[in-house]
Amino acid sequence: MFITFEGIDGSGKSTQAHLLRDTLVAQGFDVILTREPGGSPGAEEIRSLVLEGDPDRWSAETEILLFTAARRDHLERTILPALAKGKVVICDRFADSTRMYQGLSRGDLRGIVDQLHNIMIGREPDLTILIDMDPAIGLSRAKSRQTSEERFEDFGQALQEQMRRGFLSLAREYADRFHVIDGGRSQSEVASDIATLVQEQLV
Template sequence: MIGGRFITFEGIDGSGKSTQLRALAARLRERGGTVVATREPGGAPGAEEIRRLLVEGAPGRWSPETEILLFTAARRDHLERVIRPALDRGETVLCDRFVDSTRAYQGIARADLRATVDALHDLMIGREADLTLILDLDPARAVARERARGGTEDRFERFGTAFQVRLRAAYLALAEEFPARCRVVPADGEAEAVAARIAEIVA
């Protein structure tokens, strides 16, 4: 379970990505691995500034097209400054969201812009994860989790439960499209049980 791999965590808001990323990072470090735990949008100073533009404010603040450009800009900065250097050092990178989020959110659930997302990704990023863990949870439960958590980074959650339903379908479609890379992980139940499922997949 040690060595330079790029593992991403995906899923609808409230599915437990951040919790499970931290659990896997701890497990890998206990086994002697060097792990970089990061997130998108963000993960690098410039990308974190763009994050605030994307995840705060009114739902209609940006069009889907503008969001794609902002996410890609943040991802490029993150790739240059954090992800690629860590992988070049032979470290394991765990990332809370990557391009599959843009494919699901802007490319499928918000608008029919999948071709635009993929074209920009190929041009400016050119890197897929080695393994993508898609945490799957009933949207109603996920929305309840997010409401209980609170906070200001709720712009996408404010699109409502129907949007989360479309997102879940988009992620499951991506898992079918990329079966060699994506694994769907049931995210209901205790966090420890979900972490055990993830550890088995990664091992």
Template sequence: MFISFEGIDGSGKSTQCRRLAETLRQRGAVVTLTREPGGSEGAEQIRKLLVEGGGERWSPETELLLFMAARRDHVERLIEPALARGETVISDRFADSSRVYQGLVRAENRKLVEELHRLVIGIEPDLTFVIDTDPSTARARGEARGGNEDRFESLGLAFQQDLRAGFLALAREFPQRIRVIDGGGTQDDVAARVLAALP
């Protein structure tokens, strides 16, 4: 099974990816936990270009092409081989992030996103969890976390609000695949909601 987690920056999705992987491993599953951009050697090198530096470092179109290059390497070298071995793959972000970030909020490039996805990626998760968190809360978490991977956070609160709206719209578009999880409360609260939404 291929599961992805999505949400705005600081939503808690990375924590919930790890929590779900741990729970499934305790239940006997073989789990590959990965992330985007990144997950494979080449994709991790591209990640640095995407998440560091100024908010307007790249045009939305250039940004999209970099994400697609990273995702293609990720799919070829990690995701598809793991699925072929019968493992469960849990990814911290996948194609829905491009649909929202580069296809809707950074620019209205949704048709380009979908065409590139069809041509070079070609797979979708079986299940996607969107961790829905108030943008102000998420922003405070991001600032507390620190580090230099803050390119998207640097675009401001209004940007994060638009991203949240985009993810919720995507959940309405793909109700069979996407489950919206309330990101409020403790990590345990959110983890329980994720487990309850597993098929």
């Protein structure tokens, strides 16, 4: 099963992805936890290019190409081999983030994102967990991490608000695989809801 986590910056998706991995491993599942951009040696190199530096370092079109290249390498070297071995793959972000951050926020480029995805990736997750969060709270959490990967956070709260609306719209568009989880509660409450959801899907 291929499970992805999506949400605005600071929504807690990375933490919840780790917690879900730990829960499933404890239950005897063979699980691999990965992330985007990244998840393979080549994709991790591209990650540093797109997440660090000035906000205007790349055009949206260039970002789309970089993210697609990273995703293709990640798919070939990590995701597909793991699925072929019967593993549960949990991924922190996937193509839905590109549909939002590059396809929506930086111009009307969603069509280009989807065309490249269909040509080069051709795979959607089996289950996508969208952790919905107040953009102001999420951005405050994200900025407190003090990492070098702050390029998209530096676009400010207006971007996060746009992304939240976009992700919720995407959840309606792909209602067959999206499940929206309220991220404004305690970490344990969120984790419990996610674990229940995934266990039902796996059974």
